[in-house]
Every structure is written in C-alpha cells, then in structure tokens.
Amino acid sequence: MAEPLRIALAGLGTVGAGVVRLLHTNAALVGARAGRDIRIVAVSARDRSRDRGVDLSAFDWCDDMTAMAARPDVDAVVELVGGADGPALTLARAATREGKALVTANKAMIAHHGLALAQAAEEAGVPLKFEAAVAGGIPVIKGLREGAAANHIGRVQGILNGTCNFILSAMEQSGRDFADVLAEAQALGFAEADPSFDIDGIDAGHKLAILAAIAFGARLDFAHVSCGGIAQVRAADIARARDLGFVIRLVGEADIDVGAQRLLQRVRPCLVPRAHPLAHVDGATNAVVAEGNFSGRLLFQGAGAGDGPTASAVVADLIDIARGESHPAFSVPVGRLAAMQPAEPGDRLGRSYIRFTVADRPGVLAEITAAMRDAEVSIESLIQQGQPNAEGDVLVAMVTHEGPEQCVTRALELLSGAASLTAPPLVLPLLEA
Amino acid sequence: MAEPLRIALAGLGTVGAGVVRLLHTNAALVGARAGRDIRIVAVSARDRSRDRGVDLSAFDWCDDMTAMAARPDVDAVVELVGGADGPALTLARAATREGKALVTANKAMIAHHGLALAQAAEEAGVPLKFEAAVAGGIPVIKGLREGAAANHIGRVQGILNGTCNFILSAMEQSGRDFADVLAEAQALGFAEADPSFDIDGIDAGHKLAILAAIAFGARLDFAHVSCGGIAQVRAADIARARDLGFVIRLVGEADIDVGAQRLLQRVRPCLVPRAHPLAHVDGATNAVVAEGNFSGRLLFQGAGAGDGPTASAVVADLIDIARGESHPAFSVPVGRLAAMQPAEPGDRLGRSYIRFTVADRPGVLAEITAAMRDAEVSIESLIQQGQPNAEGDVLVAMVTHEGPEQCVTRALELLSGAASLTAPPLVLPLLEA
Helix, strand or coil, X not given: CCCCEEEEEECCCHHHHHHHHHHHHCHHHHHHHHCCCEEEEEEECCCCCCCCCCCCCCCEECCCHHHHCCCCCCCEEEECCXXXXXXXXXHHHHHHHCCCEEEECCHHHHHHHHHHHHHHHHHHCCCEECHHHCCCCCCHHHHHHHHCCCCCEEEEEEECCHHHHHHHHHHHHHCCCHHHHHHHHHHHCCXXXXXXXXXXXXXXXXXXXXXXXXXXXXXXXXXXXEECCCCCCCHHHHHHHHHCCEEEEEEEEEEEECCCCEEEEEEEEEEEECCCHHHXXXXXXXXXXXXXXXXXXXXXXXXXXXXXHHHHHHHHHHHHHHCCCCCCCCCCCHHHCECCEECCHHHCEEEEEEEEEEECCCCHHHHHHHHHHXXXXXXXXXXXXXXXXXXXXXXXXXXXXXXXXHHHHHHHHHHCCCCCEEEEEXXXXXXXX | CCCCEEEEEECCCHHHHHHHHHHHHCHHHHHHHHCCCEEEEEEECCCCCCXXXXXXXXXXXXXCHHHHCCCCCCCEEEECCCCCCHHHHHHHHHHHHCCXXXXXXXXXXXXXXXXXXXXXXXXXXXXXXXXXXXXXCCCHHHHHHHHCCCCCEEEEEEECCHHHHHHHHHHHHHCCCHHHHHHXXXXXXXXXXCCHHHHCCXXXXXXXXXXXXHHHCECCCHXXXXXXXCCCCCHXXXXXXXXXXXXXXXXXXXXXXXXXXXXXXXXXEEEEECCCHHXXXXXXXXXXXXXXCCCEXXXXXXXXXXXXXXXXXXXXXXXXXXXXXXXXXXXXXXXXXXXXXECCHHHCEEEEEEEXXXXXXXXXXXXHHXXXXXXXXXXXXXXXXXXXXXXXXXXXXXXXXXXXXHHHHHHHHHHCCCCCEXXXXXXXXXXXX
C-alpha cells in the first residue's frame, strides 16, 4: 500500500471531532477505499483544554493553526474553523501557498472567496474540495460536478438550511407560530442563539451560490443572491397552503436564461406542491433537485448538518484526494467559468400566494382587489379568514393566476401605505410540480 | 487541450442513439468537463440500414463489433448491446484484453460477470464503468462508491425497475388491476412485449446485486438474490395498504449482519409507509436509499430509464475516464471484496401484510386465525372484504405484529392445501419508516 495521506485538522468543534471519530472508527474501510491510510498528524483549535469526547493524544497539538500548513509532514489541510474571513481564510490561503490540498466545510468562506481560492489552488496544482459546505452529508457537489457532468443544467432548487426546514416542519405539524417554534428549536440545539444567518436565508444563499457555480459552470456570484427568510411565515399561511395542496419550504433556486447567459439566484419561502420532490423533505433534512437536459430531474436528499454527516462528506473529499482525483473545484477551471449577468426576475411568469394582514372593516377587500386589477394581477382564488385574531386583524390570502412577477410587485406598490393594511403583505411564489 | 478520448460505440438502440445525440448536443460542455474532447470514431450495430434519427456519417461503421476493441484509434469501448452473455460479453472481454476502457449499461452482464470483468480490467489496468446499469440517469454508483465512501453502509433499498413502479403507481391512481394496467403499459411502450424480466423482479435483482457489492464492499452475488415480482398484487391490496397509511412498491433491499458477514438480498413488493422516502416515488422514477454509519440515510432519485438519462450516465463515465479517474469498479479491488455468506431471513423480525383469497363460507376466518395462533403469529389488525368478487371469493387481509419471518412462513405452511383458500396467499413485508 502507498504512503498514508497525512492530515492537519484545524477546528475541533462537533464536525472536527466527528472527523476524528470517523477516521478512527472506519479506519480500515477508509484505507481500503482510498488505497492508502488517511492519518491525522496535527490538530489545532482555540481551546486545548476542552474535552471533545475523542482521543487527541496521538496527534501533534499546534497552537498556531496557520503554521500547520507549512509542516513538511502534512499533505492536506482540513479547515473546520468556520467564518468567511479571519483565521479560516488565512489558513486556506496558507495551505494552497504551501502546495497542500485543502478540504473545508466552510460555506461562507467558499461563497465569498471560493473563486480566488480555486484559482490559487489551480495555480499551485493542488486540490480544493468542499463537499461538506453544501447540504452536509449529501454528495451533491460530486453529484452535480461528476454524476451530472454530461448535462446542461437549467435549474437547481434546494432545501439547504436544516434549521429553517426544522422550524417550518414543526410549525406545520404543531400549528404553532414561528417565534414559539424557534424558541423551542434553540432550546433543543437545532437553532443558534443568534439564528439570523439561518432564518434570514443567508446560509442557504451561501450554499445556493456554490451549487449554481458548479451546476451552470458560472463564476460564483454570492453578491447577487437574493436572500429571504422565514420569519414572516405564520402558522395561518401554512394552514392555507395545506388547504391548497402545498407545503411551505425555504427554497434556494437558481436558473439560467440559456441564450442570454443570465443567472437568477434566490432564496425564499415557497409554496411547494405535493407532487414536487421537495414537498416531502421534513425536519432537518436537506435536498437538492437539478434538472439536466439529458438526465432529467435528479434529487439528492439526506442529512444537511450534524457531526456524522458532515464528517462523512469531509472524509469523502479526503479519499478522493488520496486517490489523486483532480477535478476542478467548480467543474471546469476558473478561467473557463462563464461570467453571467444577474437576471431581472420581473418578467418571469409565475403564480404567487399573497397574504395581507388587514383591519377588520368594510371596503378593505375592494381596495386590495382594485390594486390587483390596476396592476393586471389576475386572482385565481381568494381566502378571507372568518375571525379576527387577538390584535383585531384579519388575514386575506390569495393565489394569483400565472403572470409576470413585476405585476405583483406593482400591485403591492399601489397598496403601500394603505391604511387598511396593518402589516406588510407576504408574497410566496408557487413552485411548479 | 489534451488528445481526444476516442470511442467505439456498440449497439445503436435508443440508448446508443441517445449517446450519439448527447455527445453532439453537449459537445463543448462535455469537452470542458472532461478536459478533452470525447469523440466517437467507430460504431456497430446489427442493422446498418435502420434510421435512428441521428447522423452516423462521421463514424466508421463496423460490421464486426468485437473487432472494434482492437482498433488502435480506439481508447474506450461503450457496450450498449445488452444481454448477459453473447456478443456483449464477447465484446467486453475483448475490450479489456486489448487494454481498452469499457463503459456499459448492461446490468444483466454485470450482475452475472461483473466480478470476472472487473478482475480482468484490474489486471489490464483499464477502467470498467457501469453507472448506467443501475437506476438509469441517477449517479448512484458514484454516490455510493465515492460520495458515501467513508461509511460502513448497513442497508440499501431501492425502487430499481421503472416498469414495475409505473404499473403499481397506475394501479394506485386508477384502481385498476394488474393485467389491465400492464396491457396499457405495453401499448404505451413502458413495458416490453415479454415483460417477465421486469415484472418478476429479475431486472431489479440484477441492479440490487450490483448496488450491494458496491455498498458493502462484498463480492457480487446475484445467485443469492431472492427475486419476487408484482403480478400477484391486486388493486384491492393497494387500496387496503392505502387505508393503513402505506403504498405498495417493488423494493430491492440488501443488508448485512455486520458481525456475521452475511448478506441478505431480496426483491419483493413491500408496504412502504408514507414517511419513508421511497413512498413518494411515482411512475417510472427510480430511487435508492443507503444508510451509512456516519452519513445517515441518503436518497438518490431520478429517471430510471430512457435514452436521455441513460446516455447521461454513460457519458459521465466517459468523462471520468477522460480525466483519468481510476476507482475500482466495486469500490475496492476485487481481491479485497468480502466473500459473504447468504443470510437466513427466517429469524429476522418484521411486520407483514398477509392477504388470503378465501371461499365465502363460515369457519374460514377461524381456520386462518388458528393457524396464525399455532405458528405464533400475532395479528395487529384484520380486514375482511365485505363483498365477494366476481369469482365468489372474499379477500381477508391482516397486518401482523412484529415477529420472526419464519413464523409467517410456518403459518402459511399450516394453511397450505386448506380447502377454504382459493388462491395462494400474498405476503408483503412492511418497511420501517
């Protein structure tokens, strides 16, 4: 058997400890699959004294994590520190500069600096891999970059944030409202104390930008991802969606106008029809749908986070590196990625769910429907809640016929400032089955 | 750019024509992903005169398909002829002998001869790849061999035959019976004129044996796959299953007793609970679920057949070959695959759906339930159809509590030959969610 692949591991949180555990527990299997042993030689983290439930005594402890990249006894650096910049980025740059392979689970860093890191890795002739950065244990980066490699992919859609999906699923099952379920998720450890990265759609946006670059062979462009979150979704919206045959999920969606080479990237809660594969993704599960021009629709689904699944993805990358696999990080070399303009969504055709929170008095419905008419939004169905809620508000929800998105935007502009609206309206697109 | 990868293509049915079309339509993308062009130089099929809707004029036509493997201007052979033996096997052996890479979509050949072919390919130092042989366009072989490579996989389950899934879905939606729906599927081209390979579970068994070898790192063992089919499933069974919260699907399932190194491989219709990912796989779609000890449950889903999806998988293999990817065909070299004994299913614990077709007269239920008692099968629920059917038969269906499978077998033995049973009973296992 060949020489072992020697690893420096930076970051010993739950995922780092998971990698240590996996490489110990599955050592023989990993060696057989990789064709050689994968061996941790050095580790680094902020706090040396913390008990992580794994035995680190066989590894060199390094206080200076960046210096690990320069060690001659290290072939590959695994970055599990997190954060778009700071120590993670410093380490990533050092690894490439020192000619070491780099594996990371850091979606924020890849979303912001992935192109520059990939370029540097190509110039140094070393692999850069980040399967764990998107959808945890699901091998979706490999699936798109290699499994679907023969296809022009026109669209990717994904449930990319387990926290949001956990919350929406729990709201659906319990009928409880967002704040309530979020508090419970925080208590259970399914949501961070500061959950804004998750619930505002930023984390999903990071992952979507990475997927889009790989799927479309486009230059990664997180700056033009439109990120929306789930905090405005109410239990009443979920109940209405269910009555209409839909579930509400936070969906990251990217597509390209093939002719125009324009890229649209959006994260937002959507009404997903039950016939769509994403409608059956519950709890903290992640899933990605990609539509290839020959493969048709592919679905990849599994655990989107957690120490075990994330470690599974990190070690899969290490096995590829140990085998000498050398795919470009984003499917094709950075210089061959297409520079796409952001697409204007306004003339896209679609159906929308629109929910208004209104004062319970006469004339409100006439005002809303007049604005719809004036903006040329055609209403397919309209549901008015019978009873006002505790604040005396009534919810009015409608589903539009298919039409340009900009008409809905226009209707809401016409209604902006209307005294009868007691809260900003919520617009959720309906996905096609 | 490097020299092109030069292909000889044998077999020009729908899949072969699909490969020609894909390599033409997506030529630039395929070249970018592969790092070099992939170019067909020679083709062969039985009938030269047939119009296949693709332009073959740029390729050398070869009447002797085996001779293509010896051409010095060919780097890789694509075998799309089909059949476990005969010309396909002769060509496959010739390709390896001549030091050529081999790509095939031929599940029967791989199920029967995959180990010998992989051994020969290893000895010759050439790739053998067959992504298209299992689940059409879904990159599940890559997903298990590489994406989940870091995991001990304990179980794989799959909907592996699109024809059966199409028929069961159509029965479910229309309430019609098997023979009726099969005839329609044949008329629509979704089922072969001789459908036995599909509906008897043989085709799914081929695919299951291949998946099991890759997932468990075990020697491929099609001889010990127990293959059952769907011809005995009635519309009434589907209706009963639905009332109980299940759908009926033909599921291929393989698992290992890790300690004992015993392998169980079975294809049979199962009751799938709605919370299981396979419950939402409708029509000709295929799906595979694999459970890794770190990844957790992974689901891969997509089109299981058709010219486009199958061509997508064939060309993905060619791109890997063009890039110099060199994974062993079954995850690890043939010599390192575990030789597992077939497991005895009798002491497995599970719940079963059992449906009896009985004469409509007193005492029948007492006879059945006495046999259950004597065999120590505990009945969870029992449903007797109110009205006899056209033949004067009544259906009696029950669901058992969890218990050893051999108890159900024993109960049916006790009832065998009973005058009140007018047809052999049907036993369908209930999958766990």
